[in-house]
Amino acid sequence: MMFATPLYRNSLRGTDPFLVLTTCVYLACKIEEWPHHIKLVVQEVKHILQDFGGFQYDSSKVAEFEFYLLEELEFYLIVWHPYRTLSHLANELGMRESGLQYAWFIVNDSYRCDVCLLHPPHMIALAAIYLTVVLNHADFAPGGPGDKRDMRAWFADLNVEVEEVVEIAQEILGVYEVWSDWREERCVTVWKELKSKPEVMG
Incomplete structure (x- = not known):
């Protein structure tokens, strides 16, 4: 839910989902009192996303985006499940x-x-x-x-x-x-096509 909320409220092309995802993982670890060092989280993401063109952000960008994510979530971090x-x-x-x-x-x-x-x-x-x-x-x-x-x-x-x-x-x-x-192998292609298109301002 933490990942879906900012993407639901903002354009996918206006937000890098990989940055959102990485920040969500980092924040979720802190919330669940299972903290991991931010550099370790970024290092793991860079390794995982090699096939998707890599992850060009460093730990300072993830730390900065954490504040934007918290603001987008309106600082409400309690999640009720069904x-x-x-x-x-x-x-x-x-x-x-x-x-x-x-x-x-x-x-x-x-x-x-x-x-x-x-x-x-x-x-x-x-x-x-x-x-x-x-x-x-x-x-x-x-x-x-x-x-x-x-x-x-x-x-x-x-x-x-x-x-x-x-x-x-x-x-x-x-x-x-x-x-x-759904075909997993199409994911990389679709992602690159989506990122290459200019965002249409409404």
Whole structure:
């Protein structure tokens, strides 16, 4: 989320995603009380990004960009995740481990699109359960609440907008459609093409 927020609010061509990414890793290590020296972080990034044209920034630039990143995040560094709500609801419905694991994977995949920036975590958890049920992977315990109830009625009884749950589910399904056509080897080419085009000022 730390990486997605500045890119969501600013033009991709106006911001170097590799600088944003490096700064996010450095800042996340500090937040999680697992600090790494800034020079070590920059050194690792330079090694990893050799195939992408390298990383031309030094540690002073990353340290400077850290302040811009904090400002972009409005100094709000607490992140709420859907996992706690997902576990609670799955337990309440009597969903067995395999069903919970399937929904958990869907939540993981949701971080590859912008739903985490647009919707509250409990709605993403509900969308993961919705997709798990619709795709017949819920695996409710026999005789459990989820097994006995009509899940359509369960969703209708919730004090949430079901349309929003469906919208989030559609966004996540859109990620899988993109993945079906994704080719890793095209990434470098697309990145270089994007960086070479002049930014259009609107």
